[in-house]
Amino acid sequence: MSATDRAITAAIAARPYSRIDVVMTRLSRAADHSVLWMGVGAALSIRRGNGRKAAMRGLLSIALTSATANAALKPLLPRRRPAAAELPPYRTIPDPPTSSSFPSGHAASAAAFTTAVALENPKALPLVLPLAGAVAYSRVHVGVHWASDVLVGAAIGTGVALVTQRWWPARTQDEARARPIDTVPVLPEGEGLVIVSNPFSGPPDYDASDDVAARLPAAHHLVVTKGLDVDEQLEKVIAERGSWVRAVGVAGGDGTVATAAAVADRHSLPLVVVPAGTLNHFARDVGIYDTQEAVDATQAGEAVAVDLALVEAHPGRDSDPEDPSVINTRYFLNTASIGSYPELVRLREKWQPRWGKWPAFAAALVTVLHRSERVKVRVEDKWQEVWFLFVGNGPYHPRGAVPAWRPTLDSGLLDVRWLRADVRFSRLRVVAALFLGALGHSRVYSQREVSELDVELKEPSMLATDGELVEEAGRYTFRVAPNPIPVYRRDEERWTGRSRPFQG
Structure with missing residues (x-):
């Protein structure tokens, strides 16, 4: 160990008793065997989406990090831990570890989990990062690691979490890039829009048709029923309403959206997409996450060019x-x-x-x-x-x-x-x-x-x-298809000066 390690440990040992000693002792023990991070992962997993993905990547990163730091490096790089006698009794933990001090497995796991959260769910980082820093510091505070053990352990955990992207790439952007189109018509309250809602798409307890009708009251609304073809329903209304129709809309899953997109393409009309399916891959790529975002785009008259295959x-x-x-x-x-x-x-x-x-x-x-x-x-x-x-x-x-x-x-x-x-x-x-x-x-x-x-x-x-x-x-x-289809989407960079942050 270096003179700096000894100086840092001595400085911590010389501090008088405070409530921080109790907090650090309990926090250090809570992180044993990554129990603390399992609990945080369980909390993140309550809601589907980026929180659950962050928890999964975090636990995978911890498993790989633990194998690297504890099973591989500790036996190869033996190092004595700080002497317990140099610390006051209220600052030590019972049954301190006897394995090699280098590197810190607790710091490695904390850094691995935090990096994984940063990759998948940046919004949770302000909550996880201070906790990880406190866990890493606690190992020096309670006298079971030198400061250099913690720094190297944190570097290992960070590196392992980043390497998981080789097998499990993290999505770095939400909506895909596409050429803006500013020639689509503005549709106040849905005026000029024929929109079809599919209640059979998505969760069985959710029907988007009522929400769509309430937010776009001036639109011509259709609801999919068993035995009726979506294509035929849209074609019939377009033929009846003639020049009134200025756009085609759809609230449903990718299959229903593809049908509506085909109709829109045949009539050279722009498309309004409301995500109402189970996974909504297309709507997510376009950058529409809920009904209100689709409505906002129709009110602004903004769209992007999207290829149809x-x-x-x-x-x-x-x-x-x-x-x-x-x-x-x-x-x-x-x-x-x-x-x-x-x-x-x-x-x-x-x-x-x-x-x-x-x-x-x-x-x-x-x-x-x-x-x-x-x-x-x-x-x-x-x-x-x-x-x-x-x-x-x-x-x-x-x-x-x-x-x-x-x-x-x-x-x-x-x-x-x-x-x-x-x-x-x-x-x-x-x-x-x-x-x-x-x-x-x-x-x-x-x-x-x-x-x-x-x-x-x-x-x-x-x-x-x-x-x-x-x-x-x-x-x-x-x-x-020969020509891309205009799909309504707000230009986030135009109105906020920056692109939408990744939401996972």
């Missing part, structure tokens, strides 16, 4: 690609896939509320690879066997890994990824690459960014768009 399903290899009567065209907002990807998404969404998105995805991927059957496809004029093929409406982040979110909405590109099944030990390679955070460097992983893609299958296979099975065909053509 479409897929043409051809019945078989013998069909005429120029004959439109044999081609069924579907729009999708987020993703389309062939093979076992829909099952992967289903399992991930089932397990995500308990485990968080990335642990749930890893578990779902391993499960699906174990169960799935190979699909033989021709991509880029080459036949190959794949476990699944993924097509994203726009480049997804991160590259070379599991797709998570879109940084831009108007790139004009498709993100195409597939896992090859014709490589020896392909399943094992995928799992190993996922574990090592090196999926993008594996032979089983392929990725392209293109504006159009033609995929032919040896045997007809199901297509899923936005997580729902919708079609079975022998050939599919994916492309970006």
Whole structure:
């Protein structure tokens, strides 16, 4: 230990008794075996979303940090702890640890948890950071560590938490970037808006239609009922109301939004999106989080350009690609896939509320690879066997890994990824690459960014768009729609001078 370590410990020992001694002693003991951080994690997990993700990343970071600091470094770097005799009895703890003093496991765990919270839920940082600092200091105050033990431990914990992003990337922005459009009409109280609400989307105990009707009283409101097609409902009203209709709106999940977006695109109308589904991937990427934000955008007349992707399903290899009567065209907002990807998404969404998105995805991927059957496809004029093929409406982040979110909405590109099944030990390679955070460097992983893609299958296979099975065909053509669609969104930078902080 250095002279500085000794001087700091001596200075603390020389201070007279105060209530701080009681607080530091209890706090230090509360952090034993990370019990304190488990409690904080449980509190953060009460609400779904970024708090739960912060807790999951925090506990994962603590587990990795504990293995690094306590199981690996302490045995390799033995160091004597401060002598208990140098401290007054009221400042010591019963049964002090006898393992190596270097590094401090308590400080490492505190820093790991705090860094994880900073990555996932910055709003909670002002509460967690002082607590972590107090825990780290308490180890010096009660005389079981030198100050350098604490500093190095904190550095280790911070580093380990940051490294978790290699397997579990943290989302660094909320809404994706998109080109502003200032030519969309202002819709006072919904005047000129035809909006459809789907009460079957989202939680069973929530129906957005009443809220939408109250906030947009001048709009023409439709409610989805069983047996009625959303597309037909919207088309009928647009035909009846004629030039009065200035925008199409939708309150529902991604499937309903995709249907409304197709109608809006056909009539060259802007789109109003109210998030009323379960996960609302598209609304979140656009930057609309509740009904009021959608209403504010319509009152301001502000929108952004958003690409729509479409897929043409051809019945078989013998069909005429120029004959439109044999081609069924579907729009999708987020993703389309062939093979076992829909099952992967289903399992991930089932397990995500308990485990968080990335642990749930890893578990779902391993499960699906174990169960799935190979699909033989021709991509880029080459036949190959794949476990699944993924097509994203726009480049997804991160590259070379599991797709998570879109940084831009108007790139004009498709993100195409597939896992090859014709490589020896392909399943094992995928799992190993996922574990090592090196999926993008594996032979089983392929990725392209293109504006159009033609995929032919040896045997007809199901297509899923936005997580729902919708079609079975022998050939599919994916492309970006010729023109992006205006989607109402307030320009946060224009009105506040800064972009929206990440909310997780």
